[in-house]
Amino acid sequence: MNVAFYEKLWMWAAGVLIVAFLATIAVGVAGSALQPPSHVETIDPTKVWTDPRFAHPGATVVVVAMMYAFMPAEMRVPAGRPVTFRLTSADVTHGFQIVGTNGNTMVVPGYISQFTTVFREPGEYLIVCNEYCGLGHHVMSAKLIVEEARP
Numbered sequence: 001m002n003v004a005f006y007e008k009l010w011m012w013a014a015g016v017l018i019v020a021f022l023a024t025i026a027v028g029v030a031g032s033a034l035q036p037p038s039h040v041e042t043i044d045p046t047k048v049w050t051d052p053r054f055a056h057p058g059a060t061v062v063v064v065a066m067m068y069a070f071m072p073a074e075m076r077v078p079a080g081r082p083v084t085f086r087l088t089s090a091d092v093t094h095g096f097q098i099v100g101t102n103g104n105t106m107v108v109p110g111y112i113s114q115f116t117t118v119f120r121e122p123g124e125y126l127i128v129c130n131e132y133c134g135l136g137h138h139v140m141s142a143k144l145i146v147e148e149a150r151p
């Protein structure tokens with residue numbers, strides 16, 4: 001079979017790009033410990049405020065995302081210990097990214113997202129919505145305060 005030089009060149013270029021894109025996913029998963037949300041638990045988005053799973057925050061951090069805020073807007077967690085976040089949305093799809101950490105998940109109405117992570121460094125972390133959710137998306141943020149763990 002006779003394939004023209006430029007056609008071969010473009011086929012190789014496309015192949016290299018596909019390998020490069022797959023490599024970025026592999027590096028993100030292995031190198032940065034990023035994981036897609038795997039915890040599937042459903043909830044009625046119209047009954048979020050009366051659901052007992054989100055009424056009594058305890059050792060885990062429960063967060064409701066809504067246009068255009070996170071509830072609560074400020075969270076305090078201990079450093080050096082596993083912290084579990086449980087999130088849901090009261091309206092549309094949002095994102096929950098703790099900037100500078102591997103804490104990052106989609107918050108989809110009707111589902112409860114959950115992840116567990118450890119914050120090694122005490123300090124203040126910015127939480128942003130990283131899924132476009134409407135006109136006020138750019139102001140949707142919260143604050144995470146990681147406190148020195150008490151012995």
Ligand SMILES: [Cu+2]
Nearest residue numbers: 094129133140
């Ligand atoms: Cu949002």
